Amino acid sequence: MSTQSFKEDRTDTPESEGTTHFGFKTVAEGDKVKLVHDVFEQVASRYDLMNDLMSGGLHRAWKLALIDWLNPPRGGRPYAHIDVAGGTGDIAFRVLDRAGPNAHVTVCDINSHMLGVGKARAEAQTFSGRVEFACGDAEALPFPDRSFDAYTIAFGIRNVTHIEKALADAYRVLKPGGRFLCLEFSQVAVPGLDAIYDTYSFGAIPQIGKWVTGDGEPYQYLVESIRRFPSQDRFKAMIEAAGFARVQYRNLTGGIAAMHSGWRL
Template sequence: MTDRPDDETVAFGFRRVEESEKQDLVNEVFSRVASRYDQMNDLMSAGLHRLWKDDLVTILNPVRGSSSYSHLDVAGGTGDVAFRILRAGGPNLRVTVADISPEMVNEGRKRAQIEGLSEKCSFTVGNAEALAFADKTFDSYTIAFGIRNVTHINKALAEAYRVLRPGGRFLCLEFSHVDLPVLDSLYDAYSFTVIPAVGKVVTGDGQPYRYLVESIRTFPKQEQFKLMIEQAGFANVSFRNLTGGVVAIHSGWRV
């Protein structure tokens, strides 16, 4: 299959699949790993994902005063990012988590109850490409390790712009492209051998993790993704590489 503009297939890892198939395939991946998702993140990144998410929250700098503040975390699944934002923000901060996987949302709701955050954090099953929220609803928007799994990145970016209030901030934390010659070969070797093997041991199935690694390699490079964010209407778009480009945080503002 080709990658022509009129081709009706999209990338699912290294494979090309029909547009109508991709979301179901992605949903299947996350339904199979939901109960061990956070544990696998620790193992796959040697705990670095915690530092990356902390950096994301630091850049967001959620309001700490008494003003009401509404934040949307998309593809937030288990609530890992949402809970960090709530702990960093003020008493009137409210976070809504939208994730297309019911299994991931259920994990998040259970965690919110355990951590006593249910009153400040709501969970909903929702598609990043068609959010069920009114225009100009949220003060800020985050998506961490999720946008590479959507079928149409441009639609997800357009929705992010739509639901943000003027002056609202968009932040995306995502695996990206390593820009250090030695690190990139080591990272490839680790990704395609260790991660699927660890996934099989922990969850009993290494195939979902092979897809997740492949999806990283097919995601746009930092500058290309920056251009896509600008094309969605965001201003002052920038990005910051972390760990040599293993991940990047992209930022933009709704005008």
């Protein structure tokens, strides 16, 4: 596949009614949840390694940038945070490291295998009583309206079947004045870097994944899912359409990843 076709594939072409995309494949909407579940079941125990492979290790710096922009309160006031599609606890633990003693983070993930990794990691941390894990769908979170002060989702929203439904539910569970922050692989904005990135992504990542895990298919899907995700400006418009105000984004590493922020008024 040529670099030109990578660029064509990254445009999020509408699917026919009742279908959606799974990487570059077209599948029935009802099948995508299971297909994505199977991918993350395979990689759950190596999730951080997967992100290292996908980003060349840069995801660690990007996550710190997310926490810096979030700037959770460090004082004593109560602070309720939800991290969606973050089953391994990677973002949750960073929030708790930074936030005050009355901060509480709920980790919600649709995949029980990812949650199992997070629970095991939490047992080794010093956050007893400050973090909980719940199984739930980002498109219909199992929490009441206006429950949280902040909502984060990192490298997860591109895997949902209906992004607009996930954004609407993010708005629903946030309190007035609540903050939405998303970190996701995005569209390279630096001329020349996109060709290098495409060559690395499609040529190296699935093969490395096969060497590490014995199966390159999950990594092939993850690379393809990045190319199908909306551009920074289009995703910004989707967040605004969900009702969020003061929406903005920041590119990371030339647009390989981007952070989007919005507020529920």
